[in-house]
Each structure stands twice: as structure tokens, then as C-alpha cells.
């Protein structure tokens with residue numbers, strides 16, 4: 001990654017090229033909410049499609065679901081979210097600002113043993129450690145730390161009464177656990193098997209930030225892989241390796257990736273072991289992209305207890321029933337889209353000029369190829385248009401006849417378009433076109449009828 005990549009650069013690049021906009025910008029924007037523009041929506045969709053292709057379509061042991069965002073409120077009691085899905089909140093009395101207490105203490109003291117402490121313990125540290133100050137005004141007058149539940153509450157129906165409270169889901173996983181029995185009863189799955197889901201989740205984060213890294217509304221991709229107890233540790237290793245490979249196969253630089261093992265004493269209430277895949281963002285350092293957790297049989301047992309339903313797997317061959325253990329790879333779409341963007345962003349010197357180029361894997365690139373007629377005039381433009389029409393059903397293809405070929409290359413380099421195909425005067429004679437590679441900038445002449453197959457091979461490679 002080049003040293004010059006700053007958050008400001010990425011944010012303004014994303015806006016300028018129509019990847020990501022501030023939400024409600026014409027009204028001054030709303031904090032921590034973003035909209036994906038024409039290029040961004042294609043890229044994000046490709047990220048999701050790649051995950052689905054790898055996690056569901058190429059496997060015969062994983063099926064998908066698409067569950068509702070608003071679920072029965074008891075779901076969130078059973079899962080532990082009503083009771084324990086809290087961050088520790090502290091308010092500065094001097095500036096009125098609210099902070100996540102663990103982040104505030106960690107930043108001020110360099111300690112990394114804060115997460116998981118009680119509100120009282122954090123209050124004690126804040127009051128006694130002189131280094132903890134309000135980052136805004138240096139004040140040291142803080143209210144006591146208190147737990148703050150991250151779930152968004154709403155009401156179902158016209159009456160805003162406590163019995164009508166519902167929550168926007170803070171994770172997609174629970175929609176999988178609640179459908180465990182439905183999937184068992186209706187598909188011919190056998191343990192070990194997985195259920196995957198993609199969709200929006202909501203968390204009322206105290207301090208969202210770092211662009212689309214931490215927002216209050218975001219998209220997740222989660223897969224619960226149900227295994228026989230006793231085989232869970234092996235399957236955990238298996239998924240750690242699979243998920244790592246997914247990132248590197250899609251071109252993420254492995255030097256910017258690492259595993260982070262959660263210390264035993266800080267594991268979530270449901271977890272036997274959790275390992276994160278972290279990315280070294282140039283603006284925030286090592287940060288979680290994905291958590292891969294051994295959730296044991298916690299969720300199924302809790303839902304069985306709260307719902308009164310039997311949530312077990314019947315092993316016909318062994319003639320016994322058991323509650324499976326679960327390995328969960330859980331990833332945020334927006335976070336990894338940001339990682340792929342940052343990792344691909346380059347500013348390169350080419351013949352005395354700077355070219356900005358997004359070296360995205362072709363599978364993730366928003367536009368797969370651009371077709372350029374050398375001139376707007378016929379018959380060159382007619383041939384180019386026909387090529388464009390032939391290609392555009394397969395992928396997102398651009399057609400650009402504005403400005404010099406050099407300018408057009410630069411526009412596509414910035415969009416991350418891996419291939420540009422130019423139709424010129426010679427094409428009329430030799431029926432060949434020039435195909436130019438974004439990364440090497442090498443050009444090659446190939447028959448016009450071969451373009452479709454060549455692109456297919458280049459993109460899926």
C-alpha cells in the first residue's frame with residue numbers, strides 16, 4: 001500500500017468517482033451514514049456475490065436464508081443481547097461529549113486490558129488515572145461510566161407501549177438460529193452443514209467513525225456452520241484458513257492481514273474461541289474485518305429454552321440426537337469493501353504524470369471492461385457500439401467516446417476497470433481490436449470475435 005493513502009484522500013476519491021457519498025448530503029449530511037453511488041453499488045454487490053459464490057454456491061454443505069430484520073423480541077432475550085449487548089459509555093461534564101469508556105482509557109494509557117471490565121472498574125480508572133482526559137478540551141470531570149445497550153428500539157403497530165417494543169437486529173446470526181429447524185425439516189442437510197445469510201444490521205454505536213468502517217447501519221455476511229461437538233476445534237481451524245484464503249484470492253495483500261486471537265478471559269459469553277482477521281488500515285492501524293468464533297451450542301440451547309422447541313440434530317446412522325456446535329465466520333460488507341478499496345488504491349508516476357489507479361481484482365471491479373471507439377464517427381463507432389452491445393449482458397461494461405484515448409484510460413483506471421478495448425480504423429480492415437491491461441498497461445491485438453471469451457477468462461482467473 002502506498003504511504004500516501006489517507007482517510008481524506010479515500011473519502012474524497014470515493015465521492016469524486018461516485019463510489020460513496022455522505023447520506024442526506026443536501027441537508028448537511030447525517031453522521032455515520034453513507035450511500036453507495038453508481039460505482040460503489042457495483043463493487044459492493046460484487047463483494048457480496050463473491051462471498052455468496054464461495055460460501056454457498058461452490059459448496060454442497062451450505063445453504064442460504066434471508067430472514068426478517070425485525071424479529072420476535074424474545075429472540076434478543078434468548079441471545080443475550082437485551083441483557084449484555086452493551087458498550088460502556090462515559091460523558092465528559094466539561095464538553096458534554098460522550099465516549100466509549102474502554103476506548104478513552106486505552107487511548108490515554110496504552111492499556112489493552114480494559115474491554116470486559118465493569119462500569120465501576122472503568123469509573124475507578126477514569127477518576128484516578130490523571131492521564132485520562134477529554135480529548136476535546138482536556139477536562140477531567142467525567143460522569144460515572146454506565147452500560148449503554150446498542151440495539152435500536154422501535155415499536156410495532158400504532159401503539160407505542162412497552163409490550164410493542166421491537167428491535168432492529170444487531171446481527172444477522174439469530175435469523176439463522178431461529179430457522180435451524182425449518183432448514184433441517186425442509187432441506188436434505190446433514191451435519192456438518194452451514195446456513196449463510198447476508199443483510200443489514202443496526203447498532204447504535206456510541207462513537208461511529210472512520211468512514212464506512214463503523215456505522216450505525218451496516219451490512220453483514222454471516223455463516224453458521226453446525227458440527228458435531230468434539231469436531232468443533234478442527235472445523236474452527238478449517239474456517240480460519242478458508243476465510244484467509246478468500247481475501248488473498250481476491251487480491252488483498254497478505255502483508256496487510258493478520259490473525260488476532262481473543263484472550264480467553266475476554267471472550268463473549270457464547271464463545272469458546274474467537275479469532276479475528278484484521279487489516280492494517282493506513283489511518284487506524286490493525287482493525288477487525290471479520291470475527292471467526294466457536295459459538296458452541298449456546299445459541300441453539302438458549303433458543304430451545306426460550307421457545308420450548310426442540311432444536312437438535314438427529315444422526316440417523318448413529319441413532320442419537322445432539323445439539324450441534326457452531327463455527328461462525330462473521331464479516332461486515334462495508335468494512336471489507338473499504339479494505340479492498342484502500343488496498344487497491346495507487347498513485348503512480350507514468351511518463352511524468354500521476355495516474356490514480358484502483359488495482360481491484362477483476363471480479364470485484366465495478367466495471368469489467370470499457371469499449372472505446374477511436375473516433376465518434378462511423379463506421380468505427382458502429383463497430384464499437386455493436387461490440388459493447390454484445391458484451392453488456394454478461395457484465396457491467398462502459399462505453400466511452402469522449403476525449404483522447406489517454407484521458408479515457410485514466411478515467412477507467414480510477415474506476416478500477418481492468419480492461420479497455422479500443423476499436424480503431426485498422427479494425428475495419430483486420431477485424432482486430434486493442435485490449436489494454438489496467439495494471440501492466442500492456443496492449444495486445446486480438447480478433448474482435450475473441451474479445452468475449454478472452455474477457456471471460458481474464459475476469460474469472
Ligand SMILES: Nc1ncnc2c1ncn2[C@@H]1O[C@H](COP(=O)(O)OP(=O)(O)OP(=O)(O)O)[C@@H](O)[C@H]1O
Pocket residue numbers: 171203205212213214215216217218219220288289290291330331332333334335336
Ligand atoms: N458498526 C459497525 N459498522 C460496520 N461493520 C460492523 C459494525 N459492527 C460490526 N461490524 C462488522 O460485523 C462483523 C461481525 O460483528 P461482531 O459482532 O463480531 O463485531 P464486533 O466484534 O462487535 O466489532 P467491533 O469490535 O469492531 O465493534 C465485524 O467483524 C465487522 O466487520
